Amino acid sequence: MTAQSSKATEESQIRKLIDDQVKAIRDKDSKALMSDFAPDVLLFDLINPLQYSGSDAARSRAEEWLSSFQGPIGYEIRDLSITAGADVAFCHSLNGVSGMKTAGEKIEMWWRATVCFQKIDGRWMVRHEHSSVPFDMESGKASLDLKQ
Amino acid sequence: MTAQSSKATEESQIRKLIDDQVKAIRDKDSKALMSDFAPDVLLFDLINPLQYSGSDAARSRAEEWLSSFQGPIGYEIRDLSITAGADVAFCHSLNGVSGMKTAGEKIEMWWRATVCFQKIDGRWMVRHEHSSVPFDMESGKASLDLKQ
Numbered sequence: 001m002t003a004q005s006s007k008a009t010e011e012s013q014i015r016k017l018i019d020d021q022v023k024a025i026r027d028k029d030s031k032a033l034m035s036d037f038a039p040d041v042l043l044f045d046l047i048n049p050l051q052y053s054g055s056d057a058a059r060s061r062a063e064e065w066l067s068s069f070q071g072p073i074g075y076e077i078r079d080l081s082i083t084a085g086a087d088v089a090f091c092h093s094l095n096g097v098s099g100m101k102t103a104g105e106k107i108e109m110w111w112r113a114t115v116c117f118q119k120i121d122g123r124w125m126v127r128h129e130h131s132s133v134p135f136d137m138e139s140g141k142a143s144l145d146l147k148q
Numbered sequence: 149m150t151a152q153s154s155k156a157t158e159e160s161q162i163r164k165l166i167d168d169q170v171k172a173i174r175d176k177d178s179k180a181l182m183s184d185f186a187p188d189v190l191l192f193d194l195i196n197p198l199q200y201s202g203s204d205a206a207r208s209r210a211e212e213w214l215s216s217f218q219g220p221i222g223y224e225i226r227d228l229s230i231t232a233g234a235d236v237a238f239c240h241s242l243n244g245v246s247g248m249k250t251a252g253e254k255i256e257m258w259w260r261a262t263v264c265f266q267k268i269d270g271r272w273m274v275r276h277e278h279s280s281v282p283f284d285m286e287s288g289k290a291s292l293d294l295k296q
Contacts, residue, residue, distance in 0.1 A: 042240060050282060083276075084236065090238050112198065134195050134280070136195070140289050141288050
């Protein structure tokens with residue numbers, strides 16, 4: 001393969017992994033979601049705490065989040081940009097979720113997402129994920145009304 | 149070179165780039181800071197707006213931030229983890245700044261940082277940077293009192 005076609009192949013593999021993750025979230029399938037995470041994954045999530053270290057902590061967080069919705073979860077990824085080398089890759093995007101929380105509150109929110117990948121034993125895995133909203137300097141409030 | 153030593157070489161080049169950026173911030177040298185940024189860099193910053201797209205926007209933001217301090221800037225990077233391939237790499241860390249703002253307010257804060265790199269014409273450049281603090285679900289407030 002030429003370098004160009006090899007790069008395209010890696011990118012399409014990453015794109016498929018991301019599509020699978022979108023499907024796993026919409027299906028509330030934490031097992032499918034976690035199957036792409038490396039054992040030593042480090043997550044910087046939207047809300048406290050500061051970080052989740054390792055796939056066990058990430059799994060607990062994913063299960064907690066997915067089960068906080070009643071009914072379907074709407075989940076979308078926009079402005080996705082993927083940069084892939086032979087065995088290290090990253091992407092960034094704006095991700096949105098909508099749905100009804102178990103407490104009855106309807107939510108729709110968007111955030112910034114960065115995901116970093118490494119090919120381990122021939123398979124792309126998520127090594128690091130960073131999700132956040134910016135905050136407003138004056139009020140100190142997180143910007144939870146971002147729209148796409 | 150073996151794959152192992154090549155990987156170590158790329159990692160040490162990334163580490164040097166990060167060291168140079170720490171020095172540039174402490175020196176309030178936005179030109180040095182920006183010299184490692186790719187023209188199409190995309191920044192997700194701590195505060196609004198949602199994103200800064202391109203090196204011109206990133207430069208304006210860096211100049212505004214560096215000039216918002218009077219006197220020296222204390223800047224530190226902790227828990228740095230670098231994953232480098234042949235031409236794509238990423239790192240994550242906890243970054244802290246301390247100093248006196250021009251308005252007289254003393255600040256010391258820590259945040260989560262993810263930086264994504266690509267080798268362009270044989271030189272590592274920053275293609276993407278994501279800095280954030282998590283927020284508290286109850287209050288909606290950004291967590292600005294993170295300590296290391």
